[in-house]
Amino acid sequence: MMEVNIADLTWSPFIYPRGGRSEETVKTYVEALRAGATFPPIKVQRVFNYPKDNEKVEAILILDGIHRWSAFKECGYKTIAAIEWKKGPIDYEINQIPLLLESAKCNLTHGDRLSPRDKKRIARDIATSDTECAWTEEALAQKLGVIQQTVNTWISDIRARQKAGRNVVITRLSRLGWAQEWIAQVVGTSQGRVAQIINNTNFGEINNLLSQGRDMNYIAGHYQMDLALAWALRLEGKTDQEKFKELGWGLRTWDQWNFNNCDERFGDDWPGRIPAQLVAHTLFYFTRPDDLVLDPMAGGGVVSDVCLIFERRCQSFDLAARENRPEIMYHYWDPQNGQWPTAKKPDLIFFDPPYFTKKEKDYRGKANDKTPSISSYPREHYEEFFERFFLLAHQKVKETTRIAFLNADWRDFQSTPALKENEGKAITIFDYHRILSKTGWKVTHRIECPLSSERMSGNEVLKMQEKRILGTVGRSIIIAKRC
Ligand SMILES: C[S@@+](CC[C@H](N)C(=O)[O-])C[C@H]1O[C@@H](n2cnc3c(N)ncnc32)[C@H](O)[C@@H]1O
Known part of the structure; x- marks a missing residue:
């Protein structure tokens, strides 16, 4: 001791x-x-x-x-x-x-x-970082004091993605609209072989498995594919509305999209991960099947997962590219150098950047000193980044392209009473509206999708009330079109 x-x-x-x-x-x-x-x-x-x-x-x-x-x-x-x-x-x-x-x-x-929730989180964290699959379900079950079947259910989608075979990667990329030539380069085979696999791979048994009462986790594990692809195959050809229904997502008719929790089936556990339902609603209202979506800062890949299911094509980029997400290509956005990584013109840009310095530490871990995440920028530099990005986007896209820009109000409210906040330090949705208008974009919609306030403990809330601190959970999707 x-x-x-x-x-x-x-x-x-x-x-x-x-x-x-x-x-x-x-x-x-x-x-x-x-x-x-x-x-x-x-x-x-x-x-x-x-x-x-x-x-x-x-x-x-x-x-x-x-x-x-x-x-x-x-x-x-x-x-x-x-x-x-x-x-x-x-x-x-x-x-x-x-x-x-x-x-x-x-x-x-x-x-x-x-709690079972903590154990599940631990099992999923381990499975995600253990890309070699060194920890078996049995070993994890023993350590966490649960039965093996429970661990299987918790992590089967992560393991399936890690073990995904070449055919699955090819099918996924092809459905996201990748050219066969590019797929061949990524998986290291010939274009002819890619074409053969796309034409001949048959996942027709999915419906049989469903009628035998198998669930989607089982089916994804059976084909060694990720859950998003398994859902995409199951829902292929259905209408968007039917897809919402089968996924268990109520389709919102108004411009208030409240989803407190992420749908763990889609996207990786990633700092700043967003609910798949937000992406699905944006696709539903602002795109049509087969449209091309550009996700410039893709993070955990939730946008590509939803595009896959809703039969939209998708190109994703991030400074943190990784093996289990072949569709996310490395690109470091530095609009000062004017580089735009693709010649394809998207119908929609789904842009979910870091919300100013929020999660700065998490993103720093994914970046490096020479190519820092924009969350480490000071306020002026951060605003300038968007100004340049929106200008560049304006030059590179179609006349009809829309931007869906997701961001949150950032105010210096921590330990500061509302009357004493320094507004010079704040960045709010009004600022993004201003920058978009200045760079040739017309804001057409503002959709409220607030963050959950449940993360605060009763004590923390009491302390805020005593000091008259006004917290912020505001988060919005701004839709803008080129003008
Ligand atoms: C809010 S996260 C995206 C989360 C994602 N929508 C999800 O649900 O998982 C923002 C992403 O921007 C990336 N990023 C930040 N600065 C970047 C830059 N200059 N170039 C490329 N990616 C950048 C970070 O690596 C991070 O993954």
Whole structure:
């Protein structure tokens, strides 16, 4: 056992379940501490190569005892008793998953147990980062204290995508409108072979499997394909309305699209991931089947997944390209250099950029110093980026092309009463409206799709109310057409 400085400890959101901290528990612990109670030591691990502010640093990570640590801090203690999991320090980069699992294991056995939602999140995080599929469903089930079947249901779509064979990649890219010549280059085969696969691959059994009562997760696993492609094949030829119905999404008739949670079937778990329903509604109202959609900052790929299902063609780019998403091509947008990565003219640009500095740290992890995410830009530079992007887009697209621009109000409201906010630091939808108008685009619609306010705990809300802090959950899709 050792005494560690409370200020030296790191709560890593990857290692310790994000949703795992309960204000209620911290409050109870604070009361107990004040009444003289003693607590068992927390569990920590010293590591090196821990990513922080663009550097690799040494850190002491909390594996177990976030509530005790929070309560000690709140009571003004400077140190806390701790035991170390492994005689450290160990390399964070190669031990990320064992650390996550050790933390999960500690949480299984006491106090605030992990909820099934936390366990599912952990299983999905591990499956996503474990691209070699080294962790079997059986091993994960054992570590998380659930049956193997449950883990199968949680991660089968991720595993299917990781194991997707060449035919599946070819089918996916072809349905997104990729030329056979390009597909051949990406999968490393001849154009003739690509044509053969497109014409001869038969997934006709899907309906049989459905009539035998198999669900879509089973079917995706059976063909070793991602869920989006499995849905696309199942719904092929149906009308957009029928597709909404079969996907279980109520079709909204008004310009208020409230979807608190992402539909986990589509898009990868990605910082800033958006609900697939927002994309589907935009496609429904502003495109027709076979139209071409450009997704300049594709992130987790939810736009291409929805395009696949709704039979729109799609071109996606991001500075973070990766193996399991062959449709997302690497492109670093720097409109100062005037480069536009495609000659094809889209019918719709679905543009979901980082919302100013929100999630800056997450995106920084995906970028590098020479090609930083625009979320690390200062305000003026960030606005200038859009001005140049919209001007460039105006030159490169068709007369009838529309932009669907998704962004959120950003105000400096953290710890600041509404009357004292510095409006010079804010960027709101009005600013984007101004920039679009200035660069030759006419704003035609504003659709409200607010972020959920449920992320705030009761305590946090109370504190905001006491200080008259006005939070913001505003998020809108602005539709603009060329003028
Ligand atoms: C809000 S996320 C997109 C999320 C996506 N719609 C989803 O649901 O998963 C914004 C993306 O912009 C990318 N990005 C930021 N700056 C960029 C740049 N200059 N060039 C290319 N991509 C950039 C980031 O890597 C990030 O994936």
